[in-house]
Amino acid sequence: MMHIHVLSLFPAMFEGVFGSSILKKAQEKQAVSLEVTDFRAYSGNKHSQVDDYPYGGGAGMVLKPEPLFQAVEAITTSSIKPRIILMCPQGERFTQAKAEELAQEEELIFLCGHYEGYDERVREHIVTDEISIGDFVLTGGELGAMTVIDSVVRLLPGVLGNGESPVQDSFSTGLLEHPHYTRPSEFRGFKVPAVLLSGNHAHIDQWRREQSLYRTWSRRPDLMKNTELTTSEQQKIAQWEKEKNY
Known part of the structure; x- marks a missing residue:
């Protein structure tokens, strides 16, 4: 079973996505476990503050390193070394090939940020992969993480009813998929x-x-x-x- 953890300040955003369609069925089939954690719980201060002003000045707020470091350390208690994925517009463009690569892992952790960005020490000392789903800006990393997770989970053995489906999808063969027709003729x-x-x-x-x-x-x-x-x-x-x- 693959284990996927998401660190987000808005865990409620994932309830409908993880509780519906293929992702719901994948959990029922025990192909994957999906868990979302509000990393505000690891802020270490009474106001649950996870962001602060950037050194050197500038617009916006920056996510502090402590909550993310501590949340990741709390999650990674097993001997498995997970892939830790930072969702950000500066990351590698997400592709089907990347989905197939991630589908081979036992454990994935997704970091979903907000505000102006992350303290650079998060990138340097925690993250193994940085991923972007396109050249546009979203309010936070949650929607991007949902997209990547859906793409990865549907590739896990037994998740889709027809084992040939993920193999024949657009981009899996390197080509766009052919037209489909059904009844009536x-x-x-x-x-x-x-x-x-x-x-x-x-x-x-x-x-x-x-x-x-x-x-x-x-x-x-x-x-x-x-x-x-x-x-x-x-x-x-x-x-x-x-x-x-x-």
Whole structure:
């Protein structure tokens, strides 16, 4: 079982997310334990203050090192050395590859900050990973942590009903996922592609691969550089490029 701890000043934000959908089922299946701690409890002062003015002046408040150091030390009492993840806009851009890497760990600790930032000693002496979910600013690290946790937990064995689902997802193969259709086969005159009704699985796989290639080429061409292509696929992309330029 994977153990995930979250240190946050607003633990109530996680109640709905951790108590619903896949994350709820993952806990019921004992694939993961999810725990949220208000690190204000480790402030060490009667006013439960966890932030202070920055040395050297400047706008905003900075999270003090003591509460986070003490909270992490209280959590990491076992022999397992956890990955300690700082959610911040300066971190590594989160990817599916990073989710797959983190899914191999036994224990993860997420630090969710607020205010102007963290005392730098937190980064230097506690944190193993810094992660950003995009080039934009949020009020705090909670929403980012929820996103990363959801992405990681769904990769754990037995969490999803269909074991192939996480393997076929967009980005897991390096390509965007192909289109999906379900019944009815015709709706308001819009028909499901005939190949999907053919029962010929080789043709279906070929169609899905081509659709994934086209979607990736047209929507996220930056991903194509990491994709191994057959000669016929290279020719197909060259044809799309030619048609695009006409």
